[in-house]
Amino acid sequence: MKQARPLPGYLVSRYKGWKATTYDENQAWYRHLAADGQHPRAMLISCCDSRVHVTSIFGADSGEFFIHRNIASLVPPCEPGGNHHGTSAAIEYAVTGLKVAHVIVMGHSYCGGVAGCHAMCSGKAPELEESTSFVGRWMDILRPGYDRLLPIKDEDTFLRDLEKEAVLISLENLMTFPFVSERVERGDLTLHGLWKDITNGSLLNYDPRADGFVPV
Template identity: 40%
Template sequence: MTLLPDHLLAGYRQFVEGRYLAETQRYRALARDGQSPETMVIACCDSRAAPETIFGAGAGELFVVRNVANLVPPYHPDGDFHGTSAALEFAVQALRVRHIVVMGHGRCGGIKAALDTEAAPLSPGDFIGKWMSIVEPVARSIAGNELMTSAERQTALERISIRTSIANLRSFPYVAAREAAGDLTLHGAWFDISTAELWAMDAETGDFQRPLVDVDEGASAPDGAEAPGEAVLQSAG
């Protein structure tokens, strides 16, 4: 019997003999001085959309909280347990991050569940159902739109849920206060797993654009549209 799965131990060995060996001083400094990331990322717990990988971040660069469908609940202090709210409080009040990015992604299982009004709970507790009720009103509206295809409804809710989470971020008094003071900026992003395209939300219009393509070329694609994956490769070349 092994203490951990073999593939995890193999990965750990690779880390210790590779990245850690190359960045030993960095890790020691982080251990000694503590973390001071400038950016918090609120992402989905989907194994295919890891923020550190997507943004090429090293140790200590991102403060990441991941949950089902990268949702932020409204500010609601009570006696219950609030994991995402606790992480947000620490990031804003203790770490004093300067940016918060809500990052959604394509083919999100949580969003798919929110759109499936006929789905039965996975367990009697229905934790997923309760959590996804954060976007229930808009999910119900989109699910009933027969003019959209299933894929269009999925992408639409994935992106609208990002805007919903950003609105909920502003319901936290300390987030609103620091944003008003110009000390904190809120961002939305959406990642396409299939093409590796990254779309960022325009803070003024709410539209999503590809920062390496649309902004440079002065053209934006319609919300929910999928563009060829070659664009990312061309822009990086």
């Protein structure tokens, strides 16, 4: 692979700093993780957005979360068939292999993927409608949420609500996976929906009793 290049210098420096401090101070823990394997209690599905740092939000150490990141924190519906399904494969492994007790979907404010879905569905981003657009076809998962919100006129309000709809769509789609729904119904697995405001750091949790997102 002749196109590959060495790491940029600033990343090498950061790695060496981590190795000399965090790793050296916790060598026993890292060796334990390597020898004993991973036993996370929760899977966290979050956005690829560089502004959302899920481990720092919860003060998590290595080994605590099984983390999967994708555009807009979306979970597709269960569609067996042998194609490449990275998110579905991660969920299957977390639930059936690692036997996590919780699956958490976390969306956030000012999500570029959700904004792209809004632009595509409102006719402002025809390039995302092209069959060759990976982002557009991924954001098709959120189209039902867009349709549910159509009466809302204010764009800022629409976008914030659509970000939360992305979380709800993902929770609904999680239940289409038999290995998820069976464990939820047995009480072995719980699903959680979160939305984080990256401006003020607040975190909201979906509460079905309130039929909405409430502060954690």
